[in-house]
Amino acid sequence: MLWSESFIHTLKEAPEAAESISHKLMLRASLIRMLVSGVYSYLPLGFKVLKNIENIIREEMDKTGAQEVLLPGLQPQELWVKSGRDEQMGETMIRFTDRRGRKLCLGPTHEEVITDLVKNQVRSYRQLPVTLYQIQTKYRDELRPRFGVMRACEFIMKDAYSFDVDENSLDKNYRKMFAAYETIFKRCGLSFLSTQADCGVMGGSESCEFMVEALSGEDRVVVCPGCNFAKTAEDGLTNCPNCKNKLETKTVIEVGHIFKLGTKYSKTLEAVFAGKSGEIRPIVMGCYGIGVSRLIAAIIEQNYDKNGIIWPREVSPYDLLIIPLNMEHSRIKELAFKLYEDLSGEFNVLLDDRDERPGAKFKDADLIGIPVKIIIGEKNLDEGKLEIVKRRDNIIVAVGKDSAAAQIRKTLEVRDG
Ligand code: ATP
Ligand code: MG
Secondary structure, three states: OEHHHOOOOOOOOOOOOOOOHHHHHHHHOOOEEEEEOOEEEEOHHHHHHHHHHHHHHHHHHHHHOOEEOOOOOEEEHHHHHHHOOHHHHHHHOEEEEOOOOOEEEEOOOOHHHHHHHHHOOOOEHHHOOEEEEEEEEEEOOOOOOEOHHHEOOEEEEEEEEEEEOOHHHHHHHHHHHHHHHHHHHHHOOOOEEEEEOOOHHHOOOOEEEEEEEOOOOOEEEEEOOOOOOEEEHHHOOOEOOOOOOEOEEEEEEEEEEEEEEEOHHHHHOOOEEEOOOOOEEEOEEEEEEEEHHHHHHHHHHHOEEOOEEOOOOOOOOOOEEEEEOOOOOHHHHHHHHHHHHHHHOOOOEEEOOOOOOHHHHHHHHHHHOOOEEEEEOHHHHHOOEEEEEEOOOOOEEEEEOOOHHHHHHHHHHOOOO
């Protein structure tokens, strides 16, 4: 992509309403724009990051054997009355009546819909286990939308649901998902911890939250400095039950949540199957959520410096940013376009072909955080060289212009986030 033709609109200052680092940077780096409070548009750079995260999640979900579906955002309120969660959801659920008088809502989550779907397809133990997932927009009328996409009223979630014959089989699925979540968050460039969590509105027996440490986190956990024990802070624990250490409190963002639901929904919504000897039993369920759009903010909270975002390699909107320092210099311009063409087949390349001062280009480059920059300037070029600069550590390597493509390939292969 040529910067001059792109829809990238960086801002020198973040609007005053933006409080958290990630919210400010997402606005300034031209990732999102607010429509109304809690509702955001994704601009091309933001949407690229979102798709990269979605692809990581898809790959890891597919590896577990889960199958992707797409469920409706429009749901009948009646299903929620049946499951007993209608009142519990209260004003968080956006409800309305359509022109035929049907009472509908915009799905805040999908346990009800998926249980209803599976109940009508699965009859026998032979059709189990099965795990389905989707990546889809959820609607919640949050009491306090905050921090941009971190707590929004319209946001993107990955939600998976497992259906098993018994607790044993559920346990296997739960562990598989736990492992997949670890891989997903690592690939997103996050350092995270996992807690034993309260089951909250979902109900069930075992659950675990995946938390990312960040200043703007709305949740608190207590962690043991000696072992990997972590728990939500509400439990009032002060010492680690395993090693008696004093627990430390950390501010965190919840990015994922996995639950053993058991038969809570299958009983109320009558999702049953016939076992080996013909006995009728409720399906044993698990559910597994990831805040996909919230992840963008969480990744930024852990990957930035005073100049802007530093994208981990796998989620970055572009692999590479070519910066010719003077577009009026014909050899600089020529080399920039040649590299752009040579590398574009292999990598996602952004070329800053704008007629801007070098200072302005450097500022924008640091702000949008592409992990590798190629800088083409007059002095270096006179010696037949250009510079490869890593955004994270600012390590500069000067290379001969003819070996540049090979060197860039080498730099990009190193997966150091
Ligand atoms: P929270 O406690 O933060 O309100 P939750 O426990 O209600 O979240 P879940 O129903 O477990 O959320 O949803 C799964 C994931 O979706 C959460 O782990 C979180 O990452 C994300 N999520 C939940 N609510 C929002 C929101 N309003 N905006 C963005 N992401 C959200
Ligand atoms: Mg949760």
